Amino acid sequence: xxxxxxxxxxxxxxxxxxxxxxxxxxxxxxxxxxxxxxxxxxxxxxxxxxxxxxxxxxxxxxxxxxxxxxxxxxxxxxxxxxxxxxxxxxxxxxxxxxxxxxxxxxxxxxxxxxxxxxxxxxxxxxxxxxxxxxxxxxxxxxxxxxxxxxxxxxxxxxxxxxxxxxxxxxxxxxxxxxxxxxxxxxxxxxxxxxxxxxxxxxxxxxxxxxxxxxxxxxxxxxxxxxxxxxxxxxxxxxxxxxxxxxxxxxxxxxxxxxx
Amino acid sequence: xxxxxxxxxxxxxxxxxxxxxxxxxxxxxxxxxxxxxxxxxxxxxxxxxxxxxxxxxxxxxxxxxxxxxxxxxxxxxxxxxxxxxxxxxxxxxxxxxxxxxxxxxxxxxxxxxxxxxxxxxxxxxxxxxxxxxxxxxxxxxxxxxxxxxxxxxxxxxxxxxxxxxxxxxxxxxxxxxxxxxxxxxxxxxxxxxxxxxxxxxxxxxxxxxxxxxxxxxxxxxxxxxxxxxxxxxxxxxxxxxxxxxxxxxxxxxxxxxxxxxxxxxxxxxxxxxxxxxxxxxxxxxxxxxxxxxxxxxxxxxxxxxxxxxxxxxxxxxxxxxxxxxxxxxxxxxxxxxxxxxxxxxxxxxxxxxxxxxxxxxxxxxxxxxxxxxxxxxxxxxxxxxxxxxxxxxxxxxxxxxxxxxxxxxxxxxxxxxxxxxxxxxxxxxxxxxxxxxxxxxxxxxxxxxxxxxxxxxxxxxxxxxxxxxxxxxxxxxxxxxxxxxxxxxxxxxxxxxxxxxxxxxxxxxxxxxxxxxxxxxxxxxxxxxxxxxxxxxxxxxxxxxxxxxxxxxxxxxxxxxxxxxxxxxxxxxxxxxxxxxx
Numbered sequence: 001x002x003x004x005x006x007x008x009x010x011x012x013x014x015x016x017x018x019x020x021x022x023x024x025x026x027x028x029x030x031x032x033x034x035x036x037x038x039x040x041x042x043x044x045x046x047x048x049x050x051x052x053x054x055x056x057x058x059x060x061x062x063x064x065x066x067x068x069x070x071x072x073x074x075x076x077x078x079x080x081x082x083x084x085x086x087x088x089x090x091x092x093x094x095x096x097x098x099x100x101x102x103x104x105x106x107x108x109x110x111x112x113x114x115x116x117x118x119x120x121x122x123x124x125x126x127x128x129x130x131x132x133x134x135x136x137x138x139x140x141x142x143x144x145x146x147x148x149x150x151x152x153x154x155x156x157x158x159x160x161x162x163x164x165x166x167x168x169x170x171x172x173x174x175x176x177x178x179x180x181x182x183x184x185x186x187x188x189x190x191x192x193x194x195x196x197x198x199x200x201x202x203x204x205x206x207x208x209x210x211x212x213x214x215x216x217x218x219x220x221x222x223x224x225x226x227x228x229x230x231x232x233x234x235x236x237x238x239x240x241x242x243x244x245x246x247x248x249x250x251x252x253x254x255x256x257x258x259x
Numbered sequence: 260x261x262x263x264x265x266x267x268x269x270x271x272x273x274x275x276x277x278x279x280x281x282x283x284x285x286x287x288x289x290x291x292x293x294x295x296x297x298x299x300x301x302x303x304x305x306x307x308x309x310x311x312x313x314x315x316x317x318x319x320x321x322x323x324x325x326x327x328x329x330x331x332x333x334x335x336x337x338x339x340x341x342x343x344x345x346x347x348x349x350x351x352x353x354x355x356x357x358x359x360x361x362x363x364x365x366x367x368x369x370x371x372x373x374x375x376x377x378x379x380x381x382x383x384x385x386x387x388x389x390x391x392x393x394x395x396x397x398x399x400x401x402x403x404x405x406x407x408x409x410x411x412x413x414x415x416x417x418x419x420x421x422x423x424x425x426x427x428x429x430x431x432x433x434x435x436x437x438x439x440x441x442x443x444x445x446x447x448x449x450x451x452x453x454x455x456x457x458x459x460x461x462x463x464x465x466x467x468x469x470x471x472x473x474x475x476x477x478x479x480x481x482x483x484x485x486x487x488x489x490x491x492x493x494x495x496x497x498x499x500x501x502x503x504x505x506x507x508x509x510x511x512x513x514x515x516x517x518x519x520x521x522x523x524x525x526x527x528x529x530x531x532x533x534x535x536x537x538x539x540x541x542x543x544x545x546x547x548x549x550x551x552x553x554x555x556x557x558x559x560x561x562x563x564x565x566x567x568x569x570x571x572x573x574x575x576x577x578x579x580x581x582x583x584x585x586x587x588x589x590x591x592x593x594x595x596x597x598x599x600x601x602x603x604x605x606x607x608x609x610x611x612x613x614x615x616x617x618x619x620x621x622x623x624x625x626x627x628x629x630x631x632x633x634x635x636x637x638x639x640x641x642x643x644x645x646x647x648x649x650x651x652x653x654x655x656x657x658x659x660x661x662x663x664x665x666x667x668x669x670x671x672x673x674x675x676x677x678x679x680x681x682x683x684x685x686x687x688x689x690x691x692x693x694x695x696x697x698x699x700x701x702x703x704x705x706x707x708x709x710x711x712x713x714x715x716x717x718x719x720x721x722x723x724x725x726x727x728x729x730x731x732x733x734x735x736x737x738x739x740x741x742x743x744x745x746x747x748x749x750x751x752x753x754x755x756x757x758x759x760x761x762x763x764x765x766x767x768x769x770x771x772x773x774x775x776x777x778x779x780x781x782x783x784x785x786x787x788x789x790x791x792x793x794x795x796x797x798x799x800x801x802x803x804x805x806x807x808x809x810x811x812x813x814x815x816x817x818x819x820x821x822x823x824x825x826x827x828x829x830x831x832x833x834x835x836x837x838x839x840x841x
Contacts, residue, residue, distance in 0.1 A: 060592075070610045077614050124616070170362040189366060196363035197272035249268035256269060256315050257365045 007036070007043030008176050010168045017044050020161045021093075026114045026137035028157065031165035034211025037140045040165065041095050050134055051092040053083050057102040063109045067122055079125065084109065088120045091134030099139040100152055107156055113137055114159035167212055170196060176212060181219040187228065191215050194232065194257040198240075198250070206246060210236050228258045263299060266318040270297055273322035273364060277556030277695065279532070280318060289346075290317040290405030294330045295555050297321040298411070316403035319368045320353045324407065327356030327384070334388050335409040341392075342406070348391035349407045350400035354380040355387060373401045535727040537688070540764030550724040552691040557682070557713035566712045569658050573666035573813075580817040581670055585634025585741040585824065588627045597626025632675040635699070635737035637729040640664045641748035642682040642694065647716035648749075656786040657716040660747050663785055663809040664696075665711060667745065667816075672703045677737050680707070683725040684718030687755035691724045699737045719754040722746075722797075723765035726780065730773035741824060742778040750790035752797075766797045774830065779823035783816075785809060801826075 007014075017040075020027050029037045038054070045052035055066065068082035087094035096102070096110075112119050118131040139160065141152060168176060170192050177188040198210040214236050221231035232254045241247050263280045270278050279296040288300050299317055324330060329352040338345045357364055357374055368374065376398055381387040391397065537549035592601050605623045612618070646657040664680060672678045680696035694714065697707045726746065733742040752762040770780050782798040784791070784805045794803055802823050806812050 064607070069607070070614050072606070072610055072613070077610055124614070186366075193363060193366055197269075197365075200272045200275050200363060201268055246268070249265055252265040253269045253272060256319075256367060259367055 006179065007040055008168070008172055008179065010166065010172055013040060013163045013165060014044070014047075016161065016163055018048070021048055021136050024118060024133060024136075025161045026139070026159060028152075028160035028162045029138065029140040029165060030143055030162060031140075032167065032211065033142055033208060034213035035165050035167050036212055037165055038095075038097065041093065041138055041140075045093050048093075050136070051087075051090060052095060053087045053090075053092050054095045054097060055083050056097045057099050057106075059101055059103065061102040061106065063103075063105045064124075066106060067109055067120070068124070070124060084113075085120060085122060085129065088113070088129050088131045088135050091132040093136045093138055096137070096139045099141055107153060110137070110156065111159065114156070167195075167199065167209070173212060173215065177215060177219045180216050181223050183219040183223050187222060188219065190228075190258050191218055191232075194236075194254060197253065197257060198236070206241055206250075208240065210240065214239060229255065232258055263314075266315060269315065269365075270318050270322040273319055273360065274325040275360075275363075276325075276558065277554065278322065278325055279553050279555060289402065290321050291408040291411060292321045292325055292330065292405075293408075293411045294325060295558060296553075297325075313403050316368060316371070317405055319365060320349075320404050323356035323360055323364065324349065324352055324405075327352060327359050329356065329384050329387070330407065331384060334384055335407060337388060337392065338407065338409040344391050345409060346400055346404075346406045347397045348387055350397055350404050351381055351387040351390055352384060352407075353404045354398065355382075355384075373399070373404070533728070533731070535724050535731075537723055538765045538768035540761055550685075550688045550691050550721060550727075552683075552693050552724055552728050554681075554693045554695055557694045557696065557710040559713045559715050563709060563712035566658075566661065566708065569662050570665045570708050570711060571662070573670050577666060577670050577813050577816070578674065580813055581667075581820075582674055584817065584820055585632065585676065585743070586629045587631040587633035587740070588629055589631035591626050591628050591630070593622040594624045594626040595620060595622050597624030599625045601625045633739055634671075634741045634743060635677045635733055635739035636668075636671050636679070636743045636745060637732050637737075638664050638668050638678070638680040638696075639725050639729045639744065639746045639748075640680065640682045640696070641684070641720055641725075641746070642714050642716050642718075643684045643720040643749075643753075644717050645720070645753075646749045655716070656749050659785045659809055660749070661711055661714065663783065663812060664747050665708070666809065667812075668697060668707070669703065677739060678703075679732055679737065681729070681732075682714055683720075683728070684716075685721040685724065685754050686718050688721070688724075688757070691721050691728075692718070693725075693728055699732065719757075720748065720752050721754040721757055722748065722752040722762065723757075723769040726766065726769035726773060730769075730776065730778050730780075733778050734776055740777075741828075743820060743824060744773060744778055744780045745820075746780065746782045748782060748784060748794075749786065750784050750794045752790075752793070763793060763797050770798065774827055777827055777830075779820070779827040781819055781823050783812060 017027060021044075029040065031037050041054075042052060055061075064082070066082045066084040068080055068085045070077040070079050072078075081089070084094055086092070099106075109120065112121060113131060114137055118135070120129040120131065122129060167173070173192045173195065174185065174188045177183055177191060178185060183191075192215065195210045195212070195215045198206070201209075217235040218228075218231045221235055222228050226234070233251060237247050237250045237254070241250065263282050266280050270280050278292075280299065281296055282299045283301050285301065287298075288302060290297065290299050292298060297318060299314065329349075338348060354374070354376060357369060358380055361369060378398070381390055532551040532553040534548035535550050535552060536545045536547050538544075539546050591597075593604050594601070601623050608618045608621065608623055640660060642657070646655065646660055648656055668678050668680050677699055678697060679699040682694040682696055683691065684694075685691035694710075696710050696714075697703070701707075726744065729744045729746070733744060752758075752766055754762070757765070773780050780798070780802060782794060782803050784794060784803065786807060791805055794805075802819060804812060804815055804819050
């Protein structure tokens with residue numbers, strides 16, 4: 001099943017993103033996991049009619065992985081563009097997901113691209129690529145997730161226009177569930193109330209809250225014929241906690257919210 | 260039989276903060292709450308499955324009252340001695356709260372027939388109060404709405420003040436601990452004098468009892484006066500004297516119970532606490548499941564204190580001192596020298612050479628270096644009443660302890676260690692409270708400082724339970740190889756039936772258990788201690804740091820922590836060698 005890419009905005013994020021894109025400004029998306037960051041970028045790429053190149057950053061991701069490298073093929077060396085170089089050449093949106101995870105040396109290539117210069121220095125090839133106006137750099141970052149040691153450098157942050165996404169308000173979240181999954185409004189409301197309630201729990205057993213993503217998954221399962229209670233257990237409790245005591249109390253909560 | 264603990268998340272979610280759920284062992288039939296714990300009537304225990312429905316509704320209604328701010332002391336005061344008005348107030352407030360918090364309340368609750376009223380509910384708690392006190396009709400209140408018990412909430416506030424006064428006296432060694440032979444009765448004419456004798460102490464700053472009575476009864480009188488002047492609400496129709504009598508009787512009943520019983524709700528029955536054993540040095544055996552620790556959220560009825568001056572981050576020196584604690588080996592890639600080759604990097608270097616670049620350096624090795632932060636730390640902060648004592652400079656021991664705990668926690672967290680923090684105080688073995696300051700998974704944020712600002716020094720110290728609780732957190736929640744428990748206390752291990760030899764014996768035993776399980780324990784005492792010898796006997800001189808000011812820990816904290824961690828790893832090494840040779 002292919003889900004629609006229509007995106008329901010919670011605030012002014014769409015307008016800000018579009019304006020940033022018109023003016024060649026890079027965007028930093030902040031927000032908890034599962035609140036719709038990736039979804040938003042997809043929807044905007046579609047709305048602006050640009051290709052989207054996504055890079056999931058990890059702690060071994062180096063500048064070379066972004067820009068490109070020579071590969072050994074037989075006795076020859078062959079150059080292969082990295083995703084960032086491809087995005088610059090094609091005038092695409094390059095989305096660096098969880099950018100703080102990447103190694104510090106990536107800032108060397110990101111900085112000149114992210115300010116007025118908009119240039120990518122491909123050192124190995126000895127060329128400087130000037131990004132076309134269509135090219136856009138988008139990064140995401142989950143402030144609650146990383147430790148203090150892994151934080152974005154102020155010099156990187158300053159180059160960005162930041163858009164803070166939060167979990168949507170109850171009314172909007174209900175609409176999202178209905179639109180994404182086709183679930184009826186009563187069930188959507190129940191799920192959203194449960195989500196809102198779980199977000200109040202700052203218990204140690206629950207490092208993350210029930211996200212919009214988990215609520216959508218639950219709704220999809222319900223829509224497919226799974227009993228609401230089982231769907232919530234599978235899509236919310238399971239991913240949220242391994243602690244048996246916390247799980248038991250969550251289940252009790254769900255029973256009351258979903259019954 | 261209904262297990263109240265399973266409703267814990269439900270209660271916390273609706274209330275919007277950590278609350279406890281207990282089943283009362285008393286005879287009341289309606290649920291109520293003191294703002295930190297919800298007390299369900301014991302009848303839920305006998306209910307058969309069909310009535311289980313009622314239990315969760317009671318939990319939701321009471322949690323909603325907490326979440327909507329219905330239990331403000333200044334409002335509840337006016338409901339003392341008026342159970343009918345209290346119920347009317349609870350009913351109006353549940354209706355108001357269920358509109359206010361609708362977004363996070365269970366649909367099943369909002370759909371109940373009693374919740375569907377066309378009339379607009381009151382705008383705020385003060386409106387509800389004047390409505391409840393007036394003759395205006397109030398919608399019918401079903402039993403599951405419960406009630407508010409002004410005295411339960413007030414009693415908590417009063418008794419905490421009372422206890423704090425007591426512990427301060429004890430801190431000065433002036434309190435003669437004697438179990439009274441007779442119980443005071445509500446209407447006992449001699450109670451006041453007997454109690455006054457107990458409290459009257461020429462050395463106590465002011466008179467604890469007199470201050471309490473002034474505070475409570477003074478408030479009652481002026482309240483009555485105001486009511487009369489305003490001439491509004493049902494309160495004006497009651498003679499002021501009777502309000503005072505009711506208030507006085509209630510307060511005296513409470514005060515009479517004060518020092519000798521657990522002043523709070525009865526925590527027996529099913530509840531969500533953790534039970535720890537205690538070592539009885541006289542019998543030379545454990546008392547299993549003896550102390551009950553419940554985890555609560557920091558909450559001060561009067562609102563947060565301004566701790567801007569107290570909670571300042573530490574200087575670089577402390578960071579430097581603590582920087583080398585608990586390091587472990589970690590494999591590093593791209594090193595200039597090392598024990599093995601970094602194959603990926605080697606390929607890159609080969610390609611660089613093949614394409615005519617000269618690599619800037621031959622960083623093609625992998626090496627193991629001591630860089631990994633592998634330390635889990637729990638900071639236990641004594642927030643008993645005795646720490647409220649002020650020093651000559653006018654700064655309380657409590658504030659200095661807060662400062663130290665905050666700085667240590669913040670610095671260790673900045674260094675990348677896993678840090679959890681809790682405050683502890685107690686009122687007897689059934690009510691040891693662990694106030695969460697920072698969870699192990701939680702990222703450091705302004706929330707931590709906010710929780711510090713909600714702390715208040717009340718209650719007693721049950722050191723053994725605090726050590727066991729901290730050690731359990733380290734063992735089960737954090738699971739790192741190097742574990743350090745830092746206890747910040749003023750040194751007076753004292754609680755109901757927990758004193759001198761017994762308390763020392765138990766604390767020592769708790770430390771032994773923790774060390775045997777691989778947890779290093781350190782005790783820091785700020786502002787000096789009259790019990791230094793006692794502490795030294797319990798913790799051992801090497802693991803004890805006594806300083807006058809928080810800044811002074813900087814010079815010796817590394818030595819003490821290192822020693823404690825070293826002793827534990829030595830022990831681990833020995834036991835593993837012993838196992839291997841067997």
